[in-house]
Amino acid sequence: MKNQNSTSDDKTRSRHRRITEPSPWIRRFAPLIPENGAVLDLAAGGGRHSRHLQGLGHPMTVIDRDVSGLIGLDDVEIIEADLESEPAPFTVGGVLHGRTFAGVCVINYLYRPLLRDLVAALAPGGVLIYETFARGNEAFIRPRNPDHLLKSGELLELVRGRLQVVAYEHGRDEAAEIPGVKQRICAVNDLGTSERDDGEPVAHPIQPS
Template sequence: MINEGALRITASSDESLPAAWVRRFAGLIPAHGEVLDLACGSGRHARFLAGLGYAVEAVDRNPQALAALHGVSRVSPRQADLEVDPWPFAGRSFAGIVVTNYLYRARLDELLACLANPGVLIYETFMVGNERFGKPSNPDFLLRPQEMLGWLQGRDWRVVAFEEGEVDVPRPAVVQRLCAARGALVGRL
């Protein structure tokens, strides 16, 4: 486990590129597995993962953002409001789940139940302290210190890497990042 605690984190400054955290751990997702890109926005991670050979289900509530994914090989866009609509992935299983810049705690257990064994969760979003940099600033959408680690309590998963702290790029923010594996790691770093 890599636990770099609270630190200043830097990464690529181009917001159209996949997040460095996602690029770093995507290779751990089991080959030939389907990946869920939750709250995908315009699909920067869906495109990246499809380029690695994964079939990707990319879900977002914004139909204009999803329109950019229609016709992208290996990507299946799906419009759903994850905070209002019924959970669209009941009974589904994904070899990888990628979530960035999104937090809706009410669906967290349903989301984590969708991770296959073996499978890899790659998650990065904002935490308390981000309010001094702007949005999100609502505590409902900000993680508490080491909150992601608590998600794994009572689960037969292991932490591959965890970070929390201030970042400078793509813009100043306070974030928390987790890569966790369920079952054997079959990919490579």
């Protein structure tokens, strides 16, 4: 018999699976990912973002512990794995060890021990597009566990000195597919590649919202 928590997890999963359109944040910033570059969709769920990114010409690697919702996604690398178990995915023996990507996309998933590895998995010029729930969300809807909710400025802190921040948001989003408190970032791995005298990285085109 299922306990209350697993029933509630099932409900949350099916609520997310019913959303088939990609997040507007992914739509908006996907054009910054280097053309035809390989993209990792971490905790991909039903694969809505992989479908979108594949449609833009990116070879996709899709990882989730439950890949049953990925039906209909052809020509993608599907990895069924628990991201929170040992060996950690990017460490020796892990399913993503040594891999780098032109894009890393994470939507509505947080496991803090992975965050630094995700930044390190960006190839030069690679783009991190991350969006998930943040503190304050517990007043509205799941997730409520603080381990699954970003702290104020947390993604900014993560990339500080490592990636160029192109866009960042944090706040209540009533219009989102699942309304709640969200934090979003788009950041590019091109610090230090500048040919300018002042070392500033190249500017990317502002993406229309």
